[in-house]
Amino acid sequence: MASYRQPGVVLTDHHFAVPLDHDNPSGERIELYAREVAAARPGGDRLPWLVYLEGGPGNAVRRFTGAQAWLARAVQEYRVLLLDQRGTGRSTPANRQTLPLRGGPAEQAAYLAHFRADAIVRDCENVRRQLTGGAPWTVLGQSFGGFCATHYLSTAPEGLDTVLITGGLPALDAHADDVYRAAYPRIRRKNEAHYARYPQDVERARRIGAHLAEHPAELPDGHRLTPEVFQSLGILLGSGDGSHQLHYLLENAFVRTPAGHELSDAFLAGVRPVLSFAANPLYAVLHEAIYAQGGRPTDWAAERVRAGFPEFDAAGALAGEGPLLFTGETIHPWHFTTDPALRPLRETAELLAARTDWPVLYDTARLAGNTVPVAAAVYHDDMYVDTAHSLATARAVGGLRTWVTDEYEHDGVRASGTRVLDRLIGLARGEV
Known part of the structure; x- marks a missing residue:
């Protein structure tokens, strides 16, 4: 693992091999890349983990220079893992140049069927076990990253300490x-x-x-x-x-x-x-x-x-x-x-x-019985994610607290500096 410094933080590169198909763990493996960001102060590399899931789908995680925007708030209390979700960034790429290695369109489509939220969450669980020794971690999900976090609550809540969602509460059953x-x-x-x-x-x-x-x-x-x-x-x-x-x-x-x-x-x-x-x-x-x-x-x-x-x-x-x-x-x-x-x-x-054989993404019964602290920023009249759908989902997830605001658009977690993340952390802890 290579480590290097930027203003106020220490960065460490991580590479993980995970199954392409988590239902076939002995089959083909792909690589995930993630960048650890820790405050450049004594003990910064011993704080609890927070994994950030970028919006998309298909977007590499944002490249920060030092402790910018919400990251400045996060590294006060967490070691942050900026994950390039499968197929993006420095993870095994999937694009017009690489997909022909799979074969023709049918083979490419079958391959890409493994690149949705369900696979991304299982990637996260694989990585979490390697990094934390089994301890749960906090997930911050922006937009599609929030869709992934909601699936995480549906399928592996034991891996979660806290979930923070910004502009990404999905409809649970909408086509x-x-x-x-x-x-x-x-x-x-x-x-x-x-x-x-x-x-x-x-x-x-x-x-x-x-x-x-x-x-x-x-x-x-x-x-x-x-x-x-x-x-x-x-x-x-x-x-x-x-x-x-x-x-x-x-x-x-x-x-x-x-x-x-x-x-x-x-x-x-x-x-x-x-x-x-x-x-x-x-x-x-x-x-x-x-x-x-x-x-x-x-x-x-x-x-x-x-x-x-x-x-x-x-x-x-x-x-x-x-x-x-x-x-x-x-x-x-x-x-x-x-x-x-x-x-x-x-x-x-x-x-x-x-394609018609997509698996169901959300377990509504499990979400209703959720006990993981969850806080979500819902941006009023968000162009990308419907507010009514988000609020219906918020009501369906046990213990979820919302902050509905028209002060920001969909990119509020970035545009607000540290404010949105600070508010979400306070909501999840019951401090506000």
Whole structure:
């Protein structure tokens, strides 16, 4: 294990070998990477463990420099384990470059079926036993990490000392269709708030959308920018400063050239990191699968449900006089034709969308009898996770305490500095 220092903390690299399929522990193994963060003071490396589960799915854990944001609060009382969930970061990767090693689309889909919350929690239990000698630890779950933490409470509560969830209380029995039926009205409200804040963006967005309808653009990496892809910039609207980021992208969209007005290189460079799934392809490939259980396919739920919300149709909006509405974190089949990082995975994604044998993720009886201290921050009108679904789940989990706030958006645990984590720790301990 290699250790090194950053301002105020000591970092240690950990590597763990875990079964690809935990039901076949003697079979193929994959590697997990995790970074331990301890305060650079005497005894910092002897504090209890807290494992952080990042949002996603498919996102590597955030790379901090020193004790930034919530981490500054965490290392006061914990040794923090920043886990790259399977398939992400420095763990055994799963992307367009590596998945062909598995075989064709059918083999790739079968492999990726082992990359949901149930496998991630069993990974955590494998790692916990190696690190703590069997002692329970605290879990902090952001967004999808909260979905994993809820599954953890369902299946292995004996491994948990405390659970802290931020923006990630999932619906326990909703199908993906239900998730997106609840999502589109929230996304519309975020659009309305953005255009009320920046009314000049109504015409800017329509102009960009109309230009792309006539002249689809290609980004330097081969990403094809269509009106629908442009609408995906709405994923920014779910974060605290995302509306402002979107505004600054739109205001610099066009330049005058000898051939007329064209989308500027600066605009195309600015939208690429927002739109590309090159760094986190599993976010797209497995996004709807995180809701799948009970024998029904997801079958491109976001795309099907969107048909019931015609105000999000780009062609219809541009043909009329209303605003062009941005979408949120919805994933559509066309993502797998326009994004070069996803194109080779199109058939694999189709097979996952058709899959019906997903296991149930949450044990409602066990959750009702929960005795592990649990505290959850629920962000009012969170664009990514439905507030009503979250509060219904909060009522279904024994002893869970909530903090419902409209002070932050979905990224509150990061945007608030130490405040959200401090509040959750106090709630779980009964101090507030």
